[in-house]
Amino acid sequence: MTRPADQFRQEFIAFAIQKEVLRFGEFKTKAGRLSPYFFNAGLFNDGESLMKLGEFYAEAIKNSGIQFDMLFGPAYKGITLVASIAIAFAKNGHNLPYAYNRKEAKDHGEGGVIVGSPLQGRVLIIDDVISAGTSVRESVELIKASGAHACGVAIAIDRQEKGSGELSAVQEVETINQIPVCAIANLNDLLNYLQNQQDMTKSLLAVEAYRQEYGVI
16 A cells, blocks of 8 residues: 655655664765765665665655666666665566666676666666766666666655756756656655654754755755
8 A cells, every 4th residue: 555655755764864874964965065964875784674765766666657667776876776676666566677787897708887687668767866967877878878768767865955056956867868856755855854853953953054055946
């Protein structure tokens, strides 16, 4: 049974905080900003956590309505993400092919840079967050070079903050690549969660101030 969207997103935020994947403090982003929170999907580092994460992704992807034929996870974080999502879909009766890339081409054995299913049809790219959009751009080019079509991107959390201009990093990716991006949760969901936690007022105020300075609607 599908959960209501708000409940689903709040459960994911709580899960990420519980696993200390979503942390609060002062963190420098790739853009050089001092962020009051940091999300690192690499810290979903045990079997149960990865299983649950894959289930959250699968539900968000299904809810997005994006039509796709297979999944692609860019190295390195995308490798475990895409495998966990493929397993989550299979558990619900939808067996999907998936692939990921090597950072360097292999010149022996099967060779090449793609591991897993051949890239074909509509390919959904899997990542944890979008900052500069570099990983997505490289993935789109790789998919296109293989004769397939990148049809969208699924990420864990949308920070909803400005990229290189007035658009958010996610909006820039959507505009430049002409593909949709779906997320399990976003900054608004994080703020909604913090507003209901009496012991997290300091973090709430810090995140709200950060959104005022760097956020987009």
